[in-house]
Each structure stands twice: as structure tokens, then as C-alpha cells.
Amino acid sequence: MSQPVLNTVNIRKTFGGVVALDSVDINVDKGSMTMLIGPNGSGKTTLINVISGFYKPDRGQVTFEGRDITGQPPNKVSAYGLVRTFQIPSPFVKLSVLENLLIASKGNPGESFLKAPLKMTWHKKESEIYDRAFRVLDLLNLKLWDQPAGVLSGGQLKLLEIGRALMTGAKMIMMDEPAAGLNPVLAHKVFAHICDIKQRLGITFLIIEHRLDIALQYVDYVYAMALGTVISHGTGEEVMNDPKVIEGYLGGTCA
Amino acid sequence: MLSGESLFMLDLVATFAPYMIITLSLNLEYGFGGVPNFGKTLAVAGGAFMVGYLPGRILAGIMGVGQGMDYVAQNAQIITEINNRLVFNVPLSLGILLITLVAVILFGAFLGLLVTVPVVRLRADYLAMTFLAAGEVILVIGNNYPPLVGGTLGIGVPDPFGWASTFSVLGLSPGEMRNVTVTLFMAITAIIIFLYAQKLTHSPLGRVLRAIRDDENSALALGKDVTSNRLKVIIFASAIAAIGGALYAFYTANVISTAYSRVSWTFWPWVMVMLGGAANNLGVVCGTFIFVAVRKLIIFYKDIFGPFIPFDVVWLDMLLLGAALVFILLYKPEGLLPEKPIKTIKIEGPPPPKREAPEETSSSQAPSKKKVGLKLPFKFKVRKK
Numbered sequence: 001m002s003q004p005v006l007n008t009v010n011i012r013k014t015f016g017g018v019v020a021l022d023s024v025d026i027n028v029d030k031g032s033m034t035m036l037i038g039p040n041g042s043g044k045t046t047l048i049n050v051i052s053g054f055y056k057p058d059r060g061q062v063t064f065e066g067r068d069i070t071g072q073p074p075n076k077v078s079a080y081g082l083v084r085t086f087q088i089p090s091p092f093v094k095l096s097v098l099e100n101l102l103i104a105s106k107g108n109p110g111e112s113f114l115k116a117p118l119k120m121t122w123h124k125k126e127s128e129i130y131d132r133a134f135r136v137l138d139l140l141n142l143k144l145w146d147q148p149a150g151v152l153s154g155g156q157l158k159l160l161e162i163g164r165a166l167m168t169g170a171k172m173i174m175m176d177e178p179a180a181g182l183n184p185v186l187a188h189k190v191f192a193h194i195c196d197i198k199q200r201l202g203i204t205f206l207i208i209e210h211r212l213d214i215a216l217q218y219v220d221y222v223y224a225m226a227l228g229t230v231i232s233h234g235t236g237e238e239v240m241n242d243p244k245v246i247e248g249y250l251g252g253t254c255a
Numbered sequence: 256m257l258s259g260e261s262l263f264m265l266d267l268v269a270t271f272a273p274y275m276i277i278t279l280s281l282n283l284e285y286g287f288g289g290v291p292n293f294g295k296t297l298a299v300a301g302g303a304f305m306v307g308y309l310p311g312r313i314l315a316g317i318m319g320v321g322q323g324m325d326y327v328a329q330n331a332q333i334i335t336e337i338n339n340r341l342v343f344n345v346p347l348s349l350g351i352l353l354i355t356l357v358a359v360i361l362f363g364a365f366l367g368l369l370v371t372v373p374v375v376r377l378r379a380d381y382l383a384m385t386f387l388a389a390g391e392v393i394l395v396i397g398n399n400y401p402p403l404v405g406g407t408l409g410i411g412v413p414d415p416f417g418w419a420s421t422f423s424v425l426g427l428s429p430g431e432m433r434n435v436t437v438t439l440f441m442a443i444t445a446i447i448i449f450l451y452a453q454k455l456t457h458s459p460l461g462r463v464l465r466a467i468r469d470d471e472n473s474a475l476a477l478g479k480d481v482t483s484n485r486l487k488v489i490i491f492a493s494a495i496a497a498i499g500g501a502l503y504a505f506y507t508a509n510v511i512s513t514a515y516s517r518v519s520w521t522f523w524p525w526v527m528v529m530l531g532g533a534a535n536n537l538g539v540v541c542g543t544f545i546f547v548a549v550r551k552l553i554i555f556y557k558d559i560f561g562p563f564i565p566f567d568v569v570w571l572d573m574l575l576l577g578a579a580l581v582f583i584l585l586y587k588p589e590g591l592l593p594e595k596p597i598k599t600i601k602i603e604g605p606p607p608p609k610r611e612a613p614e615e616t617s618s619s620q621a622p623s624k625k626k627v628g629l630k631l632p633f634k635f636k637v638r639k640k
Contacts, residue, residue, distance in 0.1 A: 078478035092469035103466050104477045110459030113487050117454035
């Protein structure tokens with residue numbers, strides 16, 4: 001298949017005596033939608049935190065597009081085009097929806113302390129970003145663009161998180177439970193959006209999701225984790241039929 | 256000669272201008288950047304101490320005044336001699352003013368950097384504690400190290416506005432001419448700083464600062480360098496606050512370290528910012544003006560209040576201001592002019608700009624809005640059925 005855009009080798013992360021991740025190797029193919037599943041406490045979010053730079057691994061290596069990004073600060077990782085969202089949507093509550101998107105864009109000269117007071121240095125770039133933000137709003141069908149992000153509903157906040165990730169011009173987006181807390185219709189909508197974005201913009205996705213009934217039909221590849229290790233990987237069907245996964249996650253169905 | 260009311264106004268503006276500079280800088284740090292600076296005194300006193308330390312020594316060197324004398328011990332004598340010569344030398348006066356202000360800005364920025372660097376990576380609470388401590392440290396140094404600014408006795412400052420007293424306009428006395436000139440200079444500086452703060456915050460940078468304030472981790476995940484932005488906002492704000500302290504020192508023509516207490520230069524600016532509305536420059540200016548004006552009015556009319564209150568009038572303003580703070584926090588925590596949801600960074604987009612392509616959605620939006628208006632009575636009817 002195509003070459004992996006992100007891979008981790010032998011990642012280990014401990015918190016005191018708790019081994020949260022142990023020898024985790026994953027490969028995410030370019031342009032794919034890869035899903036991470038596993039019971040609570042199996043280390044899925046920790047893995048995303050390690051990849052995105054919020055945690056430093058005790059051992060192992062994270063490579064993104066052939067570049068070693070192990071232990072780089074989160075803003076650097078994000079700048080390379082590997083952007084994450086959070087399980088609990090964390091918008092900038094006092095900023096408007098539009099501002100939430102505008103801020104995500106990269107390389108705005110107006111964000112420098114010296115250039116900020118000189119409007120002519122950033123006016124042009126800023127209006128380009130405005131245009132892009134309005135296109136993203138259209139894409140996500142978010143209408144409340146001039147309201148503070150604090151007033152959005154849970155589903156809209158999830159969409160806003162995706163929108164912000166898109167605005168960064170990300171090459172790959174890691175999403176922590178994009179459909180958590182959404183009703184099935186909205187959850188399908190969110191996944192349809194993600195799929196649509198993946199196909200149109202060629203962005204790679206790594207997604208944590210518990211709701212396999214909804215998510216499985218959209219994903220290309222699945223990694224199943226338990227107790228900090230990868231116990232199975234393959235296409236959705238392969239993983240679902242793996243006895244270890246059935247035992248550890250789906251609950252033993254066979255007598 | 257100025258009337259009592261005019262003198263009051265002059266005094267009001269002269270107090271308001273430096274405070275406005277300081278509260279704008281605090282707003283930049285706290286309102287926009289989310290940095291709880293409880294040591295505003297640090298930068299303010301830093302600026303004032305620089306004024307007490309630098310221009311007098313430079314001028315004494317240039318003019319050859321006070322050779323073989325102790326600059327601090329015989330300060331009154333030396334400053335008088337310097338001022339006598341400076342009155343007739345306008346270029347030197349303005350030159351020393353400019354040089355001092357540049358030094359003050361650099362020193363303020365340096366103090367901000369010095370205090371912040373060790374703790375900038377920690378949570379904001381630790382910054383607050385460090386600032387609080389640093390604000391005390393500079394006062395302890397000022398009080399106990401006389402070579403700096405004469406310790407608790409204070410030190411005189413050469414007057415770069417002395418030349419104004421040689422002119423006379425509108426029948427003002429020489430002393431009034433000088434005071435009017437200093438006040439005008441401070442007011443203009445304050446206005447310039449206000450415009451600068453507006454420009455700085457109504458920009459993509461202002462957006463980044465507010466975002467970091469709202470959610471640090473999200474900002475990190477979107478590629479914003481939280482540490483560096485926080486460090487820079489403190490450096491800029493400290494430099495600006497130092498200008499406020501310096502102007503006040505030039506106005507009073509002396510520096511006494513005991514005058515830079517944390518109440519006057521940390522807590523009052525905080526009350527002013529809370530009163531006006533954090534993250535709203537105009538609100539902060541209003542809050543500062545109201546605060547300063549109320550205090551001045553209490554002092555101006557203290558003879559009238561005097562007979563009606565069972566304690567000294569000086570305590571009245573403290574009581575009132577304390578009560579005001581409690582009321583603001585209880586009933587209007589966002590301040591008089593709250594932060595605006597959208598700072599129109601660009602005039603580019605009035606409502607939905609450039610929405611030619613999704614014409615159908617916007618047209619379908621309009622009737623759906625009307626429907627919402629009609630729906631309400633409808634729904635009630637349906638429910639009744």
C-alpha cells in the first residue's frame with residue numbers, strides 16, 4: 001500500500017508505576033482513516049498525547065513524514081502539520097466561532113508583536129484567512145459564526161474542533177472521540193463530514209472511537225489496544241473477528 | 256492664575272494619565288494575555304527608580320556639577336544647580352527626557368523578562384506569586400539601598416520641563432506653566448499608548464493572546480507558542496508600565512521608594528481594570544478615569560464630608576473603593592464595558608461576506624428565520640391539540 005505518514009516505534013510511557021503504553025508500534029498510511037479502539041484506560045489518549053507532544057515518551061520514537069518528532073513541543077508538532085483535537089471540546093469560549101477558526105491558521109504575520117500594530121503588514125494575509133474560514137464554516141454548515149463559541153451545542157463544538165484542525169492546513173488530524181456524546185444521526189453526520197474532508201482534501205485521520213457500530217463503516221484500518229499495548233490490527237472486519245479483541249473489548253460472546 | 260476648579264482638573268489629568276498607562280499595560284497582560292500580574296509595582300517602581308537614578312547623574316556629568324560631592328547625600332544642592340542651568344537649555348532638556356524614557360522602556364522590559372523567565376513555563380498561579388514577590392523585592396531594595404534612589408529619604412529628579420516656566424501664556428504663573436506642560440506631555444503620551452494598545456490588540460496577535468488566555472492546551476494544539484507569547488506580552492506590558500512610573504516621577508520631580516507601594520500601583524490598577532472591563536481598552540480607560548476622579552473628588556470635597564462621618568476622611572476613599580470592588584465582582588464581574596465577542600479585526604466582512612457560492616443556503620436561511628418567528632405560535636397551537 002501507500003507509505004506510512006506517521007509511525008511510532010516501541011513507544012513506552014509510564015506514570016509512576018503505571019505503564020500506560022508499552023512497545024506501541026503503529027503505522028498510519030497516507031490518506032487513510034485509521035481508528036484506535038480499546039477499553040477505557042488502554043492508553044489510546046495517552047498515545048495521542050505522546051504523538052502530539054503533550055507527553056514525552058520514556059522510550060521509543062515518533063516519526064511524521066519521515067521526520068523524527070519525538071518529544072517535540074505540541075506547537076511544533078502542530079506546525080509540522082500533525083494536528084489533534086481533544087476528547088472534551090475545548091474552544092476559546094470568549095472568542096467568536098469565526099475567531100476560533102481564524103486563530104487556527106498558520107503563518108499569519110499579524111501574530112508577531114512587532115507587526116501587529118502595522119495593519120498593512122498583515123491585512124492581505126488576514127483577508128485570505130477570512131475567506132478560508134468562511135469556506136470552512138460553509139463546509140461544516142456552522143451558521144452561528146459571530147457568536148461566542150461558548151454558546152454552541154456539543155455537536156457544533158465537535159464540528160468546530162474539526163474546522164479548527166482544517167484551518168491549520170493540517171496534513172494529518174488526530175481526533176479523540178469525535179462522536180462522543182452525540183446522537184447517532186449527528187455522529188453519522190460528523191463521520192460523513194470527516195470522510196468527505198478526507199476524500200476532498202487528502203487529509204489523513206487517526207481517530208479514537210468507542211462507537212464501532214457507527215465508525216467502522218467509515219474507516220480503512222483499525223488498531224485495537226488493551227492495557228497499553230496493541231493487541232490486534234488490520235481491517236475492521238479482521239480486528240472485529242480477532243478473539244483477543246472480542247475477549248478484551250467487545251466482551252466474550254463465544255461460550 | 257488658575258482657579259481652584261482648573262487646578263483640580265489639572266491635578267486630575269496629571270494623576271489619570273500615568274494610571275491610564277499602567278492600567279492599559281495591565282489590561283494587555285491580564286485582560287488579553289491572562290497573566291495575573293500582582294506585581295505591577297515592579298515595573299512602575301522600576302521606571303521611577305530609573306528616573307531617579309539616571310538623568311541627574313548624566314546631567315551632573317555633562318555640566319560638571321557637584322564634582323567631589325556625594326550625589327545622594329547632597330542631592331538637593333546638585334539638582335537645584337542642574338535645574339538652574341537646564342531651564343535655559345531646551346534641547347538638552349528634551350534630549351535628557353528622551354534618553355531617560357528610552358532607558359526606562361528598556362529597563363522595564365528587562366525587569367519583566369528577569370522575573371518571568373524562571374516561571375513562564377509554569378501555570379499562571381505561579382506567575383502571580385512570583386510577580387507579587389518581585390514587586391516587594393524592588394521596594395525593599397529601593398528602601399534600603401540609598402545609592403539607588405536615596406532610600407526612604409528619596410531623591411530629587413532634574414526637571415526637563417523647567418524651560419516651560421520661562422514662557423507665559425494665558426496669564427499663567429511660571430509654576431503653572433511648568434505643570435500644565437508636564438500634564439499635557441503625560442496626557443499625549445497616554446493617548447499614544449492607548450492607540451498603540453488598541454492597534455496591538457485589535458490584530459491577529461490580540462486574538463492569539465485571548466485564545467491562550469481561554470485555553471492554553473488548545474492554543475498549543477493549534478501551533479501557538481504559549482510560552483513565547485506570554486513572555487513577550489509581559490515584556491511589552493512591563494515596558495509600558497515603566498513609562499507610567501517614569502512620567503509620574505518626572506511630574507512630582509522626585510522619587511521616594513515608599514511612594515511605590517503595592518496598594519497604589521498594583522491593587523488600584525487592578526480595581527480600575529476590573530471596574531472598566533478586562534480585555535476592553537476603552538473600558539479600562541473609563542474605569543481608570545472613574546476611579547481616579549472619585550478619589551480626587553473625595554479629597555477635594557473632604558471638608559464637606561468631614562462633619563458627617565465619624566472618622567477621618569482619608570479612610571473614606573479606601574472604604575468606598577473596597578466596597579466598589581466587592582459590588583463589581585458580585586454584580587458586574589465583566590466590568591462596565593465588557594469584552595466584545597468580536598473585535599472587528601478587519602472591516603472586510605460585514606455579516607456573511609463573500610457568500611456568493613452558497614446562495615441557496617443563505618436564501619434558505621432567510622425564510623427559515625422567518626419560519627422560526629412564525630413557528631412559535633404554531634407550536635403552541637399544535638401542543639394545544
